[in-house]
Amino acid sequence: MAADTAVAATPEDTLESLQREVEALKQKLDEERQKLNDVRKILKGHTAKVLCFDWSSDKRHIVTSTQDGKVTVWDAYAGTKESTFSMPSTWVMACAYAPSGGMVAAGGLDNKVTVFALPAGEEERAARKRTVATHTSYMSSCLFPNTDRQLLTGSGDGTCALWDVESGQLLQSFQAHAADVLALDLAPSDTGDTFVSGACDRAALVWDMRTGRAVQAFDAHDSDVNSVKFHPSGDSLATGSDDSACRLFDLRADREVARYAKESVLFAVTSVDWSVSGRLLFAGYGDYTLCGWDALRGQRAFVLCGAEHRVSRVQRSPDGTALAASSWDTLVRIYA
Amino acid sequence: MDMMVSTLQQQRSVTEQLRREAAIKRIPVSSAVADIVKFINEHEQEDCLLVGFSSQKVNPFREKSSCTVL
Numbered sequence: 001m002a003a004d005t006a007v008a009a010t011p012e013d014t015l016e017s018l019q020r021e022v023e024a025l026k027q028k029l030d031e032e033r034q035k036l037n038d039v040r041k042i043l044k045g046h047t048a049k050v051l052c053f054d055w056s057s058d059k060r061h062i063v064t065s066t067q068d069g070k071v072t073v074w075d076a077y078a079g080t081k082e083s084t085f086s087m088p089s090t091w092v093m094a095c096a097y098a099p100s101g102g103m104v105a106a107g108g109l110d111n112k113v114t115v116f117a118l119p120a121g122e123e124e125r126a127a128r129k130r131t132v133a134t135h136t137s138y139m140s141s142c143l144f145p146n147t148d149r150q151l152l153t154g155s156g157d158g159t160c161a162l163w164d165v166e167s168g169q170l171l172q173s174f175q176a177h178a179a180d181v182l183a184l185d186l187a188p189s190d191t192g193d194t195f196v197s198g199a200c201d202r203a204a205l206v207w208d209m210r211t212g213r214a215v216q217a218f219d220a221h222d223s224d225v226n227s228v229k230f231h232p233s234g235d236s237l238a239t240g241s242d243d244s245a246c247r248l249f250d251l252r253a254d255r256e257v258a259r260y261a262k263e264s265v266l267f268a269v270t271s272v273d274w275s276v277s278g279r280l281l282f283a284g285y286g287d288y289t290l291c292g293w294d295a296l297r298g299q300r301a302f303v304l305c306g307a308e309h310r311v312s313r314v315q316r317s318p319d320g321t322a323l324a325a326s327s328w329d330t331l332v333r334i335y336a
Numbered sequence: 337m338d339m340m341v342s343t344l345q346q347q348r349s350v351t352e353q354l355r356r357e358a359a360i361k362r363i364p365v366s367s368a369v370a371d372i373v374k375f376i377n378e379h380e381q382e383d384c385l386l387v388g389f390s391s392q393k394v395n396p397f398r399e400k401s402s403c404t405v406l
Contacts (some may be wrong), residue, residue: 023354033368040395040397040398041397059396060396064361072340072368076397077396077397087357104340146344162382166367176358213353213356214353215356215357215360216357217357220372231375232375232379233371233372233375234366235371235372235375250365250368250369250372252361252362252363252368252371253362253364253365253368253369254362255365257369257372258363274382275383275385275386276382276383276384276385276386277375277376277378277379277380277382277383277386278375278379279373279376279380279383279386280383280386295372295376296376307347316385320382320383320384320385321384321385321389321394321395321397322379323385323398323399334397335385336384336395336396336397336398
């Protein structure tokens with residue numbers, strides 16, 4: 001009866017007017033969300049989950065890799081695609097920009113890393129592509145260790161490896177993890193001969209690239225270590241894990257010094273990165289959120305809820321002016 | 337016999353690894369944390385994501401003005 005009177009009381013409510021209002025409200029919602037999120041740019045155009053991305057050292061370009069086997073180079077200022085490469089397999093789980101900006105590397109379920117020279121000309125595209133690394137299981141993470149000539153990879157076969165880009169030769173193998181390696185990060189020092197790996201054996205290992213030996217091990221997590229990132233100071237590192245916590249380990253103290261977690265945060269940490277000063281730790285989660293942790297207070301500073309699916313990776317731009325986050329909802333969002 | 341040799345080798349490498357890890361020089365957490373705090377304080381002003389931009393013009397990702405000079 002109440003419903004009847006309500007309908008009767010507003011006879012001007014036609015289907016069209018209601019639909020119009022729905023549209024207007026949707027638009028307003030979007031606007032409000034935009035304000036809250038401070039999203040500056042959205043890289044839109046992928047049709048599948050974005051699994052990984054990497055900033056170029058020119059602070060302007062981004063390379064993305066997706067679940068449907070595409071590797072795309074974007075102009076982040078304009079939000080436009082610059083070139084796209086097709087990979088032989090789906091699930092391109094890792095990609096990296098070379099320090100010179102003249103190359104990108106990508107790979108995943110094909111167990112390999114393929115290097116593409118930029119800019120991509122149509123006719124010579126085949127000649128500008130080279131396979132560098134081959135693992136016996138999926139390739140989960142790759143990076144250029146401050147040089148275009150070498151490539152560091154982490155794999156589901158439990159090893160990390162250093163490759164020569166030109167010849168494709170294995171320079172050094174790093175074996176100590178008991179399970180799949182999921183993440184890598186290079187120490188921010190000038191010499192750059194130390195790196196850290198995170199793996200399914202719940203440990204993060206610090207390696208000496210020259211000797212090929214693990215120098216330190218941090219195994220405080222209760223589940224897979226999905227992400228590792230050196231603090232900008234280079235003396236400590238952050239990890240993000242399936243146990244929904246991020247931890248801060250100090251290398252010189254050789255122990256955990258902070259833990260970033262909340263009872264209300266239940267989902268896995270997929271990716272972590274630091275702000276330039278190392279005061280903020282950004283973490284992407286499986287529950288579609290992106291959190292900023294105050295590194296010193298150990299408290300959550302903010303939550304960004306823009307993504308409509310799992311956040312796959314977060315990375316600050318090289319000059320620290322922007323934060324980008326890729327998601328399984330096919331988009332890359334840039335906050336600045 | 338081969339099995340024994342390989343297990344012995346494996347055990348030896350594990351022991352060596354642990355020896356190396358045990359020999360690391362460690363510093364107290366108090367001084368390690370003090371260094372982290374010092375680093376953060378020194379660099380806080382350069383951190384755009386923390387303190388924001390001095391003016392929006394510095395932000396390379398700002399919305400471009402719709403007016404253009406002809």
